[in-house]
Amino acid sequence: GENVEQHPSTLSVQEGDSAVIKCTYSDSASNYFPWYKQELGKRPQLIIDIRSNVGEKKDQRIAVTLNKTAKHFSLHITETQPEDSAVYFCAASMSSGGYNKLIFGAGTRLAVHP
């Protein structure tokens, strides 16, 4: 079926270290892969996204890589800061009957310790 698997479920790093979160998806037709950050009690907010015609995208300390052959994509956060602590969700677009929907991974709780 349609699913997105995300690992790890929790991640603890020291401030300044890098953090990597990985996702795999099932639908080979998926062509849009966003990452969302959710702080406690808040709504998810888009932090970066990538489309299937691109292998890597960077935005300051955040980067996303995509391997379409292996059907996996990853979020990389460098020089982590305490304010990066949050739950991160990956998602993949999936088509059904000509319509497009986003399926999310289960989330990764990132803790950055000073």
Next chain:
Amino acid sequence: NAGVTQTPKFQVLKTGQSMTLQCAQDMNHNSMYWYRQDPGMGLRLIYYSASEGTTDKGEVPNGYNVSRLNKREFSLRLESAAPSQTSVYFCASRQGGEKLFFGSGTQLSVL
């Protein structure tokens, strides 16, 4: 622009009661979605509406109904609430394959 507006923010129901969660967007988006969020399970799609007049089931539609009232509004109804429906509900909207915008969420408890 208010973006995506959800009401209510909090609700407590007794088992068997019914209620409707309201959602409206002012961004002229075609597609609207309802997700539920449970600890350790991420955001699971309940129903979505690709355009006005159409609705489709997502990953976990059982126990829910939806109405796409017009282009702006997409409501989620629980006909007979069960404790398993205790969750945080998010409405979202997007245009085509672009960024998904979320509402602020509804925290629902079913006792």
